[in-house]
Amino acid sequence: MNNKIWIFGALLLSSFHLLAQDETELVKNTIKKSTIKGHIYFLASDELAGRETGTPGIDVAARYISTTFQRYGVSPVEGASEGYFQEVPLVQNIAPDAYALQIDGESVASENLIRVEGSDVNSEPEYIFLNYGTEEDFEFDGVEGKVAVVLAGQEGNQDYRFVYQASGKKSRLAKEAGAAGIVELHTENPDSWKTFQSFMGRGSSLGFESNDKSDSFFKLWVNDADKKWLEKLEKRKKSELNVTIGKEMQLPVPSKNVVGMVEGTDPDLKDEFIIYSAHYDHLGIGKANAEGDSIYNGARDNAVGVVTVMSAAESIAKNPTKRSALFILFTAEEKGLLGSKYYVENPLIPLNQMVYCFNSDNGGYNDTSLTTIIGLERTTAGKHIKSASEAFGLKAIDDPAGEQGLFDRSDNVNFARKGIPAPTFSLGFTAFDAEIGKYYHQQSDNPESIDYDYMEQFFRAFVLSARLIANDEETPFWTEGDKYYDAGKALYNK
Template sequence: MLKWLAACFFIGSSIFSTAQIQLEADPFAAAFFSQNITQEELKEHLTKIASPEFEGRETGSEGQEKAGRYIIKSLRQAGIEKAPQLRDYHQTLAFTILDWQHLGLRVDSSSFKHMRDFLALKEQNQNLPELQASEVIFMGYGIDDANYSDYLKADVVGKVIMIYLGEPLNEDSISYVTGTQKLSRWSSSLDLKLEAAKRHKARAVLIVDPQIKKRFSANRSRELGPSMFLKAVPAPTTPNHVFISTKVAKQIIGDQEVAFMNNLTEIREKGQGRPLPIQSQVIINQHLTRSLLYSKNIIGYLPGMDSTLQDEVIILSAHYDHLGKRGNSIFHGADDNGSGTTAVLEIMATLAEAKKEGLGPKRSVACIFFTGEEKGLLGSKYYAEHPVIPLSQTVADVNVDMIGRTDEAHQQNPNYIYVIGSNRLSTELHQINEAVNASFTHLDLDYTYNAKDDPNKFYYRSDHYNFAKHGIPSIFYFSGVHKDYHRPSDIPEKILYNKYETVAKLIFHTVWELANRSRRIIVDVKDDTNYNR
């Protein structure tokens, strides 16, 4: 305590500034304890978190399990408790993993590539190691409706069929299904077409998509590797299906192009579909595995010191998973998100030290190290749906994801941090962050990615999102994407430790102020964000 009192004489004069909001937390205590956050300790933790020992921390891997044990050990050593509602420092999640072991499409002598010529979605298909067919039946639009049917006089039992998306229209854009210019559900629901194929016992469906590149873009991140889901994903009962490009369709049609075009013309002019058998050697390989995987959200808890405020909780979050290994290459994930993980450990240790001195936060602070962020924010999604601390008691989420580098736009000025989401729900949260920065850390706060029309959609891409969608004020600290992002070269040696320390201190000051204000921050912004993306 004497050390802290003495230090107050040396740090008081430079920490006051004019801001839109009055800071309430003891500025001398804040400035003193923030000195515990040092480059040296950040580097020590980060070097361990991003070490080869943890093998890139892939969700559910042994390397991630080791990283989790290291985080828990560090929390214990710092005096951070487990959450009262838990038996240990973790919340266990079960994932369903879907992965293509072999995925291929061959037409006659031509082989085609997934995500270049065709697309098959894992959760929408069954395991089909190999299907060979010497005939493909073109079935128009694959519609089987009382007003229009492509299945009249069709025998497709056990067959591979090929269909178009949408529905047939006459020259006046009148639908043959609805009899008006209004399209039917057959245009918007692929499930209807797959159910029709199932009723007629087709074995597989090839769907011609003239705009398949858009479909590639929309599904690229989840289809280039194993897909992970928080729930059981039963095998579908409808036939396997593959979206194919017009290039693949032309290869299937081959020298029957005239008959094919005549068939399409008859459908569009007369509203009469009829099956067209096409002789073509097609081999479809869809060897799909389904497995169960377990992983953990790591949760620590520091009870507040004010008996009237300690039931209100600040969440300090970072994801600790990364991309694991690809062959012999380890994706170390030093910045993504070893930097956030380590910063949270240091901030929690600093808060615990303040509490030991009798000056700890009034409100409780929980730290959560999320799993499955790289798989689609799955750890935070699960937590928000199964909260350890009731969401009604959660004041705010302060989320840390990649804070140790600079991006191309700031090569000449690393003294910055992107701030995302701070004003989406609470004016006070935004003003507090601005005020503590003006008083203590003096970083350039860049709000570029906070714009609602940000094409990168970073607001939707880290774990704070799953708190914000439940109406909890959230702030996301981020230093931007760099050339080592999602590469094995994202290593501790490339972290800018001067900048890293300053950003970690800014986050500490924001948490400190949130935890010590006399009144909980309020939600006072009408949020028009689309959370059903």
């Protein structure tokens, strides 16, 4: 009997390897460098002017993706408009002309104050100092109705990108705790303040229209390099605040996610969906660099990500997998993950049918022997990503730059919060170093600067990973102990 079990297991393992080999050949025959290059050159061309949300360039990109879906044989999703579009009702928030913060009757200088959020506020609120505003800090019972005063970033990490990302989380925690507002003190790295002034002081931002006219939550950033205000607010704990913010205007900004699907072949597994996602927006046009280039073309970030999803769509439409596939390209990721935030609150197919979100987002690469997966070991599907990368001469590694908080800086996190396993597949990097910074959110991120031999390996690894996950009889899930493990159990009634 034991021999029979051993023989059965050996046959099963052998058949799995044969299947994986067949899938590898299928991917090789479908995913070609010339196609990848053509897509990236178009999406990151000057004619699309950096694909900023709310501009004609991003609309052209959306139409290009949707017509490519149609050509590949990807089906529209019920509830989408014009076949492949989910309308995302964004608004342009025109910042108030006037806002001010006084502490103990002394005004914070205007050059040291940035209004991030808030409209029509005139109050003298109580406050509570909450250190760096972590989840543990916000567990304090006395937050409701008060202003949370927090330090920017976290101890030991004042990288401006992390500070910006962490700030959004602090706002969310403050709102969930019932705070009246949040004041964030920037006490470190004064050079970052100049950066924030340049891209946050434009007088407007994108967001969602607030239907709650009583919502007066506000957010102010204070440059406090000499720790003057920290001294008052942290140590005295009896200072008086006076907050004044004028009225904000809102203008509608048409925007859309691009969505398509391919039904699975297995009569049981086809009710489970794998999401393949990426954001297709970028930064648009800004100040010219030394070379006179003012267009942020976003080849790596995130034309590469878009084309990984398009490549998966091409492969799966031609040769469907056991599980169904849902392809989503998000708008307004660069404006605060807005497209994915809208989708998870307004899904076109129930979220509990989405068993995995395979996101693709990129800052750049500094090692062409790797694929870097943000959250590789956080789900049970990591084994498939590793073997798929190996099949094309690459090694899959987990996030090497944990200090950057990358898992929480891309669209995958909105799905993870709902309980859906959601790693991000990225170009190979070993650190967020100067080589990454050379292209990340720079005008130099152009299609001609990319190694397309590496792209072919990378894209094939993504598509093979997708196929192996979608064909596995075992449904992927979070690794036990992950911070989203319980959310997943609740979503899927496990």
